Amino acid sequence: MTVHNDTVDNAKATPEQEQPYRELGLKDDEYQRIVDILGRRPTDAELTVYSVMWSEHCSYKSSKVHLRYFGETMTEEMGAKLLAGIGENAGVVDIGGGDAVTFRVESHNHPSYVEPYQGAATGVGGIVRDIMAMGARPIAVMDQLRFGPADAPDTKRVLPGVVAGIGGYGNCLGLPNIGGETVFDETYAGNPLVNALCVGTLKVEDLKLAFASGTGNKVILFGSRTGLDGIGGVSVLASETFEEGAERKLPAVQVGDPFAEKVLIECCLELYHSGVVVGIQDLGGAGLACATSELAASGDGGMRVNLDAVPLRAENMTAAEILASESQERMCAVVEPANVDRFMEICAKWEVGAAVIGEVTGESDRLVIEHNGEVVVDAPPSTIADEAPVYERPFARPEWQDGVQEFGGVVKPATLAEAWLRMVASPAxxxxxxxxxxxxxxVGGNTVAAHYADSGVLRINEETRRGVAVSADASGRYTYLDPNMGARLALAEAYRNVAVTGARPVAVTNCLNFGSPENPDVMWQFREAVHGLADGAVELGIPVSGGNVSFYNQTGETPILPTPVVGVLGVIEDVADAIRHALPAGGEDVTLLLLGETFDEFGGSVWQEVSGAGLTGLPPRVDLANEARLAEFFAGNGEVLAAHDLSEGGLAQALFEMLLGSGKGAEIELSGVCDDAFTALFSESASRVLVAVTADRADTAVQRASEAGIPVAVLGSTNSSGEISVAGESISLVELAAAWSTTLPGLFDHAFAPNSPA
Structure with missing residues (x-):
C-alpha cells in the first residue's frame, strides 16, 4: 500500500523537508513517537490527525493520571444506575420507570475570548450534540461564565458577545436556559470561562454509544457541509496560552447555525427511533479526525474512509483541512448496508445532507483514509484516539500557599445596613x-423553576410528572485558598441546591478549569481538586458520571483562579411537589427557620472581596454528612413552603432573595444563630438552608430537623412592613432591590447588542 504526503505545495514536498509539527502543538519526542508508530515519516494528513487528537483538549494527556482516581474510588453501588459514564460523550443515569437522563458540561473558553459570540454559540451547539450522540433529546441548557472585573474595558467586549451567543443559539434551538452563574474576577480578564451544560432525556433502551462495529457497515457523515472554519479551533486553542499584550495568529473560531442544529436534532431522533443507527459520534473538537478515529478505535474492526465523498463548502480543501475542520452541526453514524436507504430517506425528509464516506472493515485496528485517489492516512486508530502520551507532570504545594491562608480578620462596617447594601450591589x-x-x-413548556431558582427544575415525563433538578456551582476563590476543600464546597453547594427543591441528587458531572499543567503549582491545585471532588462524591454516595478538563487558562504567566465547576443532577418524582426558592407575592405570613450551623468563616467570602481585604484565609469547612442530612430532610417534605440555600453572601443574601417580590418584610432574631450579628448575616458557612413554613407547622419542622441531627434556629416571622428588622436596625426591601438591580445595567447598558454577532 502506497502512502503519500498530502502537502499544500506538492511540488516542493520532499522526504527531507522538515514537517511543522511544533507549530501544530507537538513536542519533539511526540513527533518521534508518531514516526515510531508508523514506521515512517507521517503524511501531512496523519501529522494533522495525531496533532489534534494528541492535543491537551482531546487526549487529557496531563490529567489522565489524576482523573483515574474517579474510577478508583467509585463503588459498585454508586455506579449501579449509570448506563454510561466517564469516557463517553456524556453520562447517562437510569432514573427508573424506563426513563434515563444524560447531562454533561464542557468548556469553550479560548474561542470565546477570540470571538465571543461564535465562541459561546458553538459551545452551546457542541454540548447539545454530545447529548444527542447518546440517543437523547436535549431538553435544557445552563451556563457557567467567568469574566474579568465587571468594569474592565475588555469585559465590555467579551461579556455582551458571549451572552448574545448563548441566547442566540439556545433560543433558536428551543431549549430553555434554566440557570447558571456569572462571576467576575481579575484573573479571568484575559481568559474568560464559558462552560456550557446540557441535559437530555431518553428511554433506557434508546441509549446509543460511539463505536464502529460490523464488517461492511457503512460510515455516514450527515449534517452541514465541511468548510474551513474552526480548523484546529478547540484542539489548538485549548492548548495555548494568550500572551499578554502580544498579537497572535489564531485559527478561525467555528461558526454555528442553530437552525441547522435544530433540524439535525429532529433528524437524529427519527433515525434512532427507526432503528437504523449502530453507532453514533458527534463532530466537535478535532472534527472528522476525532469522529473516525474514536469510532474505529472503540469498534471491533477497522475503518476505510474516502474524503472525496465528504460534502464540502470550500474548494480545494486538503485532506488535512477536511479532517481537522471543526465546522459545526455534523454527526457521523455507522449503519448496516440494509438500512442505508432508509437512513438517507429520513435525512432527505429533514433536508439534512448525508453521504456515505466509508465502511467498517475486517482490517483489525486499521484506519485507512483516501483522498484524490491516494492513501493519506494508514494508522492504528487506537494510537490516535487512545494512546496519546500520558504525562506525570510535576506537582507540589506552592510555597505561597501558607501565606494566602493567613487570615488578618474581618473589617466590619459601621452598620449592618451599610454592609448589606454594599453586598447586594456588588458585581458578585x-x-x-x-x-x-x-x-x-x-420555551417547551416543561420548565418548573429557573428564574432566581437554586436549581433549574424540569418535567421530563408528562404522564408521571417525574422531573429533574440541575445545578452547577464553583468558587475559584475558595479553591485558590484550599483546592481540595474548594472542590468539596462546589460539590456541596450544587448538591444542596438540588436537594432544597425536594429532588434526590443522583449523579455528578464536572468541568475542571485550570492554568498551565506545566506549572507544578497548577498541577497540585488540579490534583487536590480532583481528590476533593472524588472523595466527596464517595461520601455522598453519588457517582461522577463524566467531565471535562480545560487547561492553559491563563494570561501570560498568570493562571486563572482554579475553577472546578461541579454539576449535580437530582430526580423528583412529581414536579408538582417541587419546593420553591422564594415566597409568593401576597401570601400569608410565615415562620423563617435556619437549618445548619454558622461559624466565623470569611476566607474567600464576598464580604472579603467587597471590603477590599484581599483573598486570604481558609474557606468554609464542609462536612458532607450534613449535606446528606439536609437532602433527606427536604425529600418529600410537604410542610416546607420555600427553601433557599446559603452560599455566597450568607444569610443576608438568602433572606433578601427569599423575600424579594413578596411584598413582605421580616422581624429577625439572630441570637439562636451565633453571638455576633455581622457573622450571623454574612458568614458563608456551608450546609445551611433558609426555610419558610406556615406558623402552624413550624414546631413540626423544628422537631423533624432536630431528629435528623440538623441544628435549627427560629429566625422569626414575615410581616407586611416591607422592611427587614434585625439587631436594632431596619432596612427596606425596596432600597435593597434598587441597589441590587442597577449595577449591571449601569456598567453594560451601551455594550449589549442582543442576539446578534458582536
Missing part, C-alpha cells in the same frame, strides 16, 4: 437579570 451578588433576560427560560 447583584442581579443577573440584565444577562438572563436574553435567554428563554420557559
Amino acid at each position: 451578588l447583584c442581579s443577573r437579570d440584565f444577562i438572563t433576560e436574553q435567554y428563554d427560560r420557559y
Whole structure:
C-alpha cells in the first residue's frame, strides 16, 4: 500500500523537508513517537490527525493520571444506575420507570475570548450534540461564565458577545436556559470561562454509544457541509496560552447555525427511533479526525474512509483541512448496508445532507483514509484516539500557599445596613437579570423553576410528572485558598441546591478549569481538586458520571483562579411537589427557620472581596454528612413552603432573595444563630438552608430537623412592613432591590447588542 504526503505545495514536498509539527502543538519526542508508530515519516494528513487528537483538549494527556482516581474510588453501588459514564460523550443515569437522563458540561473558553459570540454559540451547539450522540433529546441548557472585573474595558467586549451567543443559539434551538452563574474576577480578564451544560432525556433502551462495529457497515457523515472554519479551533486553542499584550495568529473560531442544529436534532431522533443507527459520534473538537478515529478505535474492526465523498463548502480543501475542520452541526453514524436507504430517506425528509464516506472493515485496528485517489492516512486508530502520551507532570504545594491562608480578620462596617447594601450591589451578588433576560427560560413548556431558582427544575415525563433538578456551582476563590476543600464546597453547594427543591441528587458531572499543567503549582491545585471532588462524591454516595478538563487558562504567566465547576443532577418524582426558592407575592405570613450551623468563616467570602481585604484565609469547612442530612430532610417534605440555600453572601443574601417580590418584610432574631450579628448575616458557612413554613407547622419542622441531627434556629416571622428588622436596625426591601438591580445595567447598558454577532 502506497502512502503519500498530502502537502499544500506538492511540488516542493520532499522526504527531507522538515514537517511543522511544533507549530501544530507537538513536542519533539511526540513527533518521534508518531514516526515510531508508523514506521515512517507521517503524511501531512496523519501529522494533522495525531496533532489534534494528541492535543491537551482531546487526549487529557496531563490529567489522565489524576482523573483515574474517579474510577478508583467509585463503588459498585454508586455506579449501579449509570448506563454510561466517564469516557463517553456524556453520562447517562437510569432514573427508573424506563426513563434515563444524560447531562454533561464542557468548556469553550479560548474561542470565546477570540470571538465571543461564535465562541459561546458553538459551545452551546457542541454540548447539545454530545447529548444527542447518546440517543437523547436535549431538553435544557445552563451556563457557567467567568469574566474579568465587571468594569474592565475588555469585559465590555467579551461579556455582551458571549451572552448574545448563548441566547442566540439556545433560543433558536428551543431549549430553555434554566440557570447558571456569572462571576467576575481579575484573573479571568484575559481568559474568560464559558462552560456550557446540557441535559437530555431518553428511554433506557434508546441509549446509543460511539463505536464502529460490523464488517461492511457503512460510515455516514450527515449534517452541514465541511468548510474551513474552526480548523484546529478547540484542539489548538485549548492548548495555548494568550500572551499578554502580544498579537497572535489564531485559527478561525467555528461558526454555528442553530437552525441547522435544530433540524439535525429532529433528524437524529427519527433515525434512532427507526432503528437504523449502530453507532453514533458527534463532530466537535478535532472534527472528522476525532469522529473516525474514536469510532474505529472503540469498534471491533477497522475503518476505510474516502474524503472525496465528504460534502464540502470550500474548494480545494486538503485532506488535512477536511479532517481537522471543526465546522459545526455534523454527526457521523455507522449503519448496516440494509438500512442505508432508509437512513438517507429520513435525512432527505429533514433536508439534512448525508453521504456515505466509508465502511467498517475486517482490517483489525486499521484506519485507512483516501483522498484524490491516494492513501493519506494508514494508522492504528487506537494510537490516535487512545494512546496519546500520558504525562506525570510535576506537582507540589506552592510555597505561597501558607501565606494566602493567613487570615488578618474581618473589617466590619459601621452598620449592618451599610454592609448589606454594599453586598447586594456588588458585581458578585447583584442581579443577573440584565444577562438572563436574553435567554428563554420557559420555551417547551416543561420548565418548573429557573428564574432566581437554586436549581433549574424540569418535567421530563408528562404522564408521571417525574422531573429533574440541575445545578452547577464553583468558587475559584475558595479553591485558590484550599483546592481540595474548594472542590468539596462546589460539590456541596450544587448538591444542596438540588436537594432544597425536594429532588434526590443522583449523579455528578464536572468541568475542571485550570492554568498551565506545566506549572507544578497548577498541577497540585488540579490534583487536590480532583481528590476533593472524588472523595466527596464517595461520601455522598453519588457517582461522577463524566467531565471535562480545560487547561492553559491563563494570561501570560498568570493562571486563572482554579475553577472546578461541579454539576449535580437530582430526580423528583412529581414536579408538582417541587419546593420553591422564594415566597409568593401576597401570601400569608410565615415562620423563617435556619437549618445548619454558622461559624466565623470569611476566607474567600464576598464580604472579603467587597471590603477590599484581599483573598486570604481558609474557606468554609464542609462536612458532607450534613449535606446528606439536609437532602433527606427536604425529600418529600410537604410542610416546607420555600427553601433557599446559603452560599455566597450568607444569610443576608438568602433572606433578601427569599423575600424579594413578596411584598413582605421580616422581624429577625439572630441570637439562636451565633453571638455576633455581622457573622450571623454574612458568614458563608456551608450546609445551611433558609426555610419558610406556615406558623402552624413550624414546631413540626423544628422537631423533624432536630431528629435528623440538623441544628435549627427560629429566625422569626414575615410581616407586611416591607422592611427587614434585625439587631436594632431596619432596612427596606425596596432600597435593597434598587441597589441590587442597577449595577449591571449601569456598567453594560451601551455594550449589549442582543442576539446578534458582536
